[in-house]
Amino acid sequence: MQLKNKVAIVTGAGQGIGLGIALALAKADCHVVVSDMNQTSCDRAAAKIKKLGVKTLAVACDVSKKTEVDNLISETVKKFGKLDILVNNAGIFPFVSFLNMTEADWDKVQEVNLKGVFLCAQAAVKKMKAHGKIVNISSVASLIGFEGLVHYCASKGGVNGFTRALALELATKKINVNAVAPGAIETPGLTTAMTKEMKQGTVAAIPWKRMGTPDDIAQAVVFLASDQADYITGQVLVVDGGWTLR
Numbered sequence: 420m421q422l423k424n425k426v427a428i429v430t431g432a433g434q435g436i437g438l439g440i441a442l443a444l445a446k447a448d449c450h451v452v453v454s455d456m457n458q459t460s461c462d463r464a465a466a467k468i469k470k471l472g473v474k475t476l477a478v479a480c481d482v483s484k485k486t487e488v489d490n491l492i493s494e495t496v497k498k499f500g501k502l503d504i505l506v507n508n509a510g511i512f513p514f515v516s517f518l519n520m521t522e523a524d525w526d527k528v529q530e531v532n533l534k535g536v537f538l539c540a541q542a543a544v545k546k547m548k549a550h551g552k553i554v555n556i557s558s559v560a561s562l563i564g565f566e567g568l569v570h571y572c573a574s575k576g577g578v579n580g581f582t583r584a585l586a587l588e589l590a591t592k593k594i595n596v597n598a599v600a601p602g603a604i605e606t607p608g609l610t611t612a613m614t615k616e617m618k619q620g621t622v623a624a625i626p627w628k629r630m631g632t633p634d635d636i637a638q639a640v641v642f643l644a645s646d647q648a649d650y651i652t653g654q655v656l657v658v659d660g661g662w663t664l665r
């Protein structure tokens with residue numbers, strides 16, 4: 420897949436799926452702006468991208484804060500003069516049972532996972548031209564339920580609805596909006612959230628008999644970010660080794 424001379428922003432690119440996406444885009448010859456909560460993790464990711472021979476920029480940004488999001492987009496346009504691809508990857512999945520869930524727990528998850536997608540997409544679209552691509556990282560939790568993740572499942576269901584509605588609204592501008600819904604993916608975030616027993620149970624339930632890797636997700640994102648996906652919009656592509664098939 421060729422993304423030569425395209426410019427992409429990946430949020431939450433300091434580790435895990437976001438870093439995998441940033442690396443895969445760079446391997447496809449795309450210039451990549453890496454963004455995460457703190458400058459150190461952005462710089463670390465940018466150093467890896469640079470080694471792949473493309474241009475990069477490291478901008479710290481909390482996606483739930485409008486001023487920081489606006490700064491991310493303006494720094495990108497200042498350096499590269501354009502923006503072709505936005506990957507809304509930043510997300511959190513703190514397990515907490517429904518009755519113990521505080522209003523603050525609920526708000527935090529919606530602010531990062533759903534409001535962050537809205538803020539980044541709105542600021543990005545203002546700078547995008549025809550053939551621009553937005554790829555939102557949803558989750559299989561948008562389609563099936565998970566105990567301890569009521570707030571998360573709601574936020575990712577919201578991401579799917581957002582994806583479809585925005586795809587319709589941006590069709591006249593010829594900007595594609597799609598989502599990738601990962602299954603269980605081996606990342607630092609998931610390792611912290613799941614016990615060894617939970618992980619074993621999950622692998623047993625996945626027809627492919629393994630957890631996914633960040634690159635499994637990244638390959639789907641690279642495709643949806645490419646011109647080969649020009650006629651695909653408003654879709655949620657599940658990448659889960661068959662986990663949700665039964």
Ligand SMILES: NC(=O)c1ccc[n+]([C@@H]2O[C@H](COP(=O)([O-])OP(=O)(O)OC[C@H]3O[C@@H](n4cnc5c(N)ncnc54)[C@H](O)[C@@H]3O)[C@@H](O)[C@H]2O)c1
Nearest residue numbers: 431433435436481482508509510558601603604606607608
């Ligand atoms: N790992 C999985 O199994 C899995 C499955 C389905 C969906 N997802 C989704 O994939 C995305 C990435 O997950 P991951 O497993 O790589 O997680 P992770 O915790 O390993 O990495 C997430 C990154 O996002 C950053 N981040 C968190 N809050 C942020 C904010 N407010 N602003 C900017 N950056 C922020 C973190 O600093 C971190 O670097 C998330 O949207 C998650 O919901 C993950």
